[in-house]
Amino acid sequence: MTTSLQHYPCYIDGQWVDASNGATFTVENPATEEVWATIPDCTVEDADRALKSAQKAQLDWQALPAIERGRHLLAIVEGLKARREEFVRLLVLEQGxxxxxxQGEFDDTLNYLTxxxxxxxxxxxxxxxxxxxNEQIWIQKxxxxxxxxxxxxxxxxxLIGRKVGPALVTGNTMVxxxxxxxxxxxxxxxxxxxEAGLPPGVLNLVSGTGITLSSHLVSSPMTRLVSLTGSTRAGQAIYKASSExxxxxxxxLGGKASFVVLEDADLEKAADAAVISRFANCGQVCICNELVLVQESIADKFEAMVLERVKKIRYGQPDSEVDMGPSVTGASIERVNGLVQESIKKGAQVATGAKRPEGSEFEKGHWYEPTVLTQVTADMPxxxxxxxxxVLPIIRVKDYEEALAITNDREDGLSSYIFTKxxxxxxxxVHHMQVGTVFVNQPISGYIQGYHSGHKRSGVGGEDGVYGIENYLQKxxxxFNYE
Known part of the structure; x- marks a missing residue:
């Protein structure tokens, strides 16, 4: 897929703007490394403009009945529907x-907003x-x-729909x-x-590279709540920056979901789920299957079943008939390969993959073959x-107790899977896995009426469902004495 270079501005106080100093940065297609767009590289002055705009608009927005705020969101939903194919093409081009x-991500966005x-x-x-x-106690939200x-x-x-929807319907504004x-x-x-008529200042957009812009937005006294989807390291920095x-x-934040398979499990179902839950979105999902823990009595059979499925994964240009596209950035692939190579040095065995694919199609882009590593131990990278x-590492465990110990012996705790009858x-x-989500006998999933949160260093608060809405409200x- 190729396209001519396009410029996409930022959005502050209902106006399309560039960075105040004129700076821009480029966006590339992760499948080809072709530069196809430019974006404003905003300054802290631009960030302040956006925050002040949101602050100015917030009281009037809060004063609207909640149902009116909801109607604004539904108008955005209708606007998105009219441009479905444009957004789908953009996600393929921008994210890989x-x-x-x-198409699934677009539909999820509609669901979040609705x-x-x-x-x-x-x-x-x-x-x-x-x-x-003659007195009552009210708890207002x-x-x-x-x-x-x-x-x-x-x-x-x-992620925009996941954050903008709850923030706006509850009377907040958002940058x-x-x-x-x-x-x-x-x-x-x-x-x-x-175009849907959202009042100026209710939603603002600033873009930029480096940490200066984000740090300023987080530490500004105008920012009253920060919602982040990102790495644990980024979350720790935001936790500190917002403390003042x-x-x-x-x-x-991040996590490392274990995928526990016990000897009485439905192995066909578990193998399907293990592969789907690892290689979806090229493994770039925070609740992906990050580490199979299979009971040693069935390990040979299960590893063979997983390997058979992984070798059938079609990967290539994401706008074609394939199952997996590239990673988003070159830095992420370098990091992934570094973890793999260090683990191989420590004794991990390559069942398949562990390298960049060959062929002219893969000369450019951020590619890595679907990889399975066996003979992995718990101390490998x-x-x-x-x-x-x-990349799917497989560890053999003696029993459920060992699998649980490996799962819980971590500083993070986002999600985990278990397959057993x-x-x-x-x-x-369910009672003892120290994670925010437990998947029982099923692959990766998530529904808007549920709740998505992490335990330990995998985060605070959470999103989705009634509890996700609650996190954008104070009590x-x-x-009230009415005598």
Whole structure:
């Protein structure tokens, strides 16, 4: 896929703007490394303009009935629907998703926004009896004010819907800052919001490279809540930077999901799920299967079943009939290969992959073959570090207890999988796996009415469902004496 160089501006106070100093940066196609777009490289002065715009607009936006705020979101949904094919093509070009994956992300975005709009009549408070006569205690739910949405590169459109929907329906305004590898989708989203009649200042967009812009946005006293989807390291930095203002936080950070397969599992189902849950979006999903822990009594059979499926994965240009496209950035592939090669030196065996694919199609772009490593031990880099790429390490374990120990012996805790027919082990895992999400006998999934959160160093707060909406609201107690 090729296209001519295009410029996509930022969006502040209802106006399309470039960086105040005229600086720009480029965006490339991860499948070909072709530069196809330029984006403003905004300054801290631009960030302040966006925050001030959001601050100015927030009180009037909060004053609107929630149902009216919801109608604005539904208008954005209709605008997105009218440009479905444009967004799908953009996701393939910008992020490297296959067309079916891009279509799925687009549909998820509609669901996030629609669910938030429908929540407008479900923002609840509480009334409690007072200890005094003629008095009630009310617990009101109120917005934070100006919120900041920091998006990762793996789902550049869906993460916007996941943050903008709950923030806006609850009466907050938002400044968006997309990842520098995938900022174009955000610009086009703001164009749709603008055409749908969203009031100026309610949603603003700034883009940029480096940490200066993001750090300024996070540490500004105008920012009352920060919502980040990103790495644990980024979350830790934001946690510290926001501490002076004691800002609210919704941090969805990294993890390393274990995929536990016990000897009584449905192995066909588990093998299918293991492959789908690892190589979806080229392994660039925070809740992906990062580490198979298979009971040694069935390990030979299960490894063969996984390998058979992985070798059938079609990978190539994402706008063609393939199952997997490239990684988003070259740096991510270098990191993935480094983890693989270090693990091989420590004794891991390559069952398939572990290199850049050959052929003219792969001379440019951020490619890595679907990879399976066996004879992995828990101290190898592919077992200790989040891979976030198309590499599946397999560790053999003696029993469920060993698998649970490896799962919990981590500082992060985002998600985990378990395949077994033993209801006692399932219930034990539900109660004792130190993660935010447990998948039981099923592959990677996630629904808007659920909840997506991490435990330990995998984050605070969370998104999706009623609890996700709640995270964009503060509680205000009112002691009301009506005598």
């Amino acid at each position: 998703k296959t067309t079916p994956e891009a 669910y938030s709009a429908e929540a407008a009549r479900r923002i609840e408070g509480n009334i409690y009896p007072s200890d005094n006569p 109120v917005p934070y004010g100006v919120t900041l949405g920091l998006c990762a590169y793996n789902f550049p459109l869906a 968006l800052k997309p990842h520098e590898a995938t900022p174009v989708t955000a610009s086009l989203f703001c164009q749709v919001a603008h 203002n004691v800002s609210g936080l919704v941090l969805e 592919v077992a200790t570090d989040e891979i976030f790429g198309p 033993d209801i006692k082990k399932i219930m034990h895992a 205000r107690a009112v002691y």
